[in-house]
Amino acid sequence: xxxxxxxxxxxxxxxxxxxxxxxxxxxxxxxxxxxxxxxxxxxxxxxxxxxxxxxxxxxxxxxxxxxxxxxxxxxxxxxxxxxxxxx
Amino acid sequence: xxxxxxxxxxxxxxxxxxxxxxxxxxxxxxxxxxxxxxxxxxxxxxxxxxxxxxxxxxxxxxxxxxxxxxxxxxxxxxxxxxxxxxxxxxxxxxxxxxxxxxxxxxxxxxxxxxxx
Numbered sequence: 001x002x003x004x005x006x007x008x009x010x011x012x013x014x015x016x017x018x019x020x021x022x023x024x025x026x027x028x029x030x031x032x033x034x035x036x037x038x039x040x041x042x043x044x045x046x047x048x049x050x051x052x053x054x055x056x057x058x059x060x061x062x063x064x065x066x067x068x069x070x071x072x073x074x075x076x077x078x079x080x081x082x083x084x085x086x087x
Numbered sequence: 088x089x090x091x092x093x094x095x096x097x098x099x100x101x102x103x104x105x106x107x108x109x110x111x112x113x114x115x116x117x118x119x120x121x122x123x124x125x126x127x128x129x130x131x132x133x134x135x136x137x138x139x140x141x142x143x144x145x146x147x148x149x150x151x152x153x154x155x156x157x158x159x160x161x162x163x164x165x166x167x168x169x170x171x172x173x174x175x176x177x178x179x180x181x182x183x184x185x186x187x188x189x190x191x192x193x194x195x196x197x198x199x200x201x202x203x
Contacts (some may be wrong), residue, residue, distance in 0.1 A: 003100045005094065005101060009142075012105045016105075023115045024159040032124060036115060038171065044159065049143065049153065053143060053146070064160065065156055076148040078175070079175040079177070079179075080178070082175075082178040082182045083164060085181065
């Protein structure tokens with residue numbers, strides 16, 4: 001029963017990622033694509049964590065932690081690039 | 088009985104989180120403007136991630152590998168997500184991304200016009 005809930009949440013998050021890819025493909029400016037990618041990485045980190053709990057693989061949790069932390073680093077770097085240019 | 092209660096609570100919390108995330112995705116597609124999209128993204132990520140990961144932490148127990156990582160990711164998102172959204176909105180405003188034509192308030196430009 002608990003396993004069904006875990007895999008259902010994982011699949012739902014992957015469907016949400018599919019919806020967000022529409023905005024990443026359409027977005028007129030760079031900022032729209034960054035917002036879409038930021039939300040995609042967060043939802044996929046949750047999906048990886050729920051899949052780890054579903055499949056009883058402990059080291060997938062660390063992958064979720066890495067995805068969640070370094071996606072925000074990417075957002076900061078992109079916004080710095082938009083604000084100040086390359087230097 | 089206790090196991091059933093834990094499962095039900097985890098299912099309800101995860102369902103709430105997934106629904107909020109779904110509204111965030113729909114808002115990100117439907118909103119007309121970069122700044123309104125940033126608003127949709129930041130609020131719904133915060134409000135959608137916390138119940139989902141709390142559901143996982145309740146289902147697996149808070150001190151196991153999964154629940155501990157879930158709580159860690161929740162704390163990290165609470166700190167990092169508003170900061171990232173603010174930095175992105177500020178950078179886009181400075182880069183000159185246009186607002187929606189129905190927007191009614193542009194406070195930095197109004198202050199600049201007042202104080203010269």
